[in-house]
Amino acid sequence: MTSRIPARAWLRPALLVIGGLLVAAILLGMRLWWGGAAVAVAALFMGYWTSPIRGGQHVPFGLAMSRRADDHAIILWAPGDPLSARLQTAIRGERPDVTWVNVYQDADADAFVIAHGGHAALPLVVIGDEIVRRTTMGRYLDARAAAAESGTSVGADRARAKQALAPEPWGAPRTRDDAAATEASTSASHSVAEPRSPAEAASEARPATAPRSPAMPAAQGGAERPAGPSTPVDLEADRDALLPDDSGN
The missing domain is CATH 1.10.287 (Helix Hairpins)
Incomplete structure (x- = not known):
């Protein structure tokens, strides 16, 4: 149309x-x-x-916009426009990364141009999210370079996000902080005492009794008798010695 x-x-x-x-x-x-x-x-x-009846390179606007990307240029031009003619002379031949749209042969393309500055903005170049008006060859090259750099940074961000969301192998930290945290948790787990049986816990809870020294005095008596063989005691002789003598002595 x-x-x-x-x-x-x-x-x-x-x-x-x-x-x-x-x-x-x-x-x-x-x-x-x-x-x-x-x-x-x-x-x-x-x-x-220079008249509008010259067709030139043309792709329907809908098909051209489906190719919109950071590495692809969509050039909306018009026959008879001096800047469009200069840009066509600089970008010669058919290129896979460039699509030309004649706004006089497509009503949708013409409406798009009118919404972005009118025919005075021709040639209008669309590269990714960037729209360049009254494009010269210098501005065209600058826009291509900026779009390529932006596409590279976006691709890197997407790769990092994808890597962050991807499941990690068991035990493999993703960052230095994660590695430090993993090492700290491992050390803490090793420092925890192993579980013990009830018998072992009871034996450890029982108060320890210190052995008595041979020189330590007895609790109820005086000095402790020297160690040695026991001597039999003659009770009768002791009793006679303690009782008074009847003869008066």
Whole structure:
């Protein structure tokens, strides 16, 4: 579906044709047949080349926008626009990373241009999320470089996010902090006492009794008797010695 071509788009080609034909008529009046014919042909060619009727490279706007990416340029241009002609001269031939859209042959493309500055913004270049108006070759190259750098940083961020969300192997820390935390938890687990049986716990809870020293005195008596073999005690002799003598002695 073609768009409505503005009247000013015909102004430049009309002036070229009229001016060229006037010069050709003057040359023919001077009987410079070859010169007049050459000027007339050149005027007609330039009028066609700069007019909206020239098709040029064109891809439907919907298909072009489906290729929108950081490494792909979508150039909306119009025949007869000087900047569009210069950009086409600089970017020659068909390239897989460039898509051209003639706004005069696509109503959706024309509406997009009007929403982003009108026909005065042509050529309009779309690279990823970037939209460049009145694009020269220098601005085109700058936009491509900026989009490539942005795409690289975004790709790195996505890779880091994907790595962070990916399940890690058992026991493999992902960062130095995680490694330190893992080492600390391992040390703490080793420092915890192993479980003991009830018998072992009871034996450890029982108060320890210190052995008595041989020189330590007895609790109820005086000095402890020296160690040695026991001597039999003669109770009768002791009793006779303690009782008084009846004879008066």
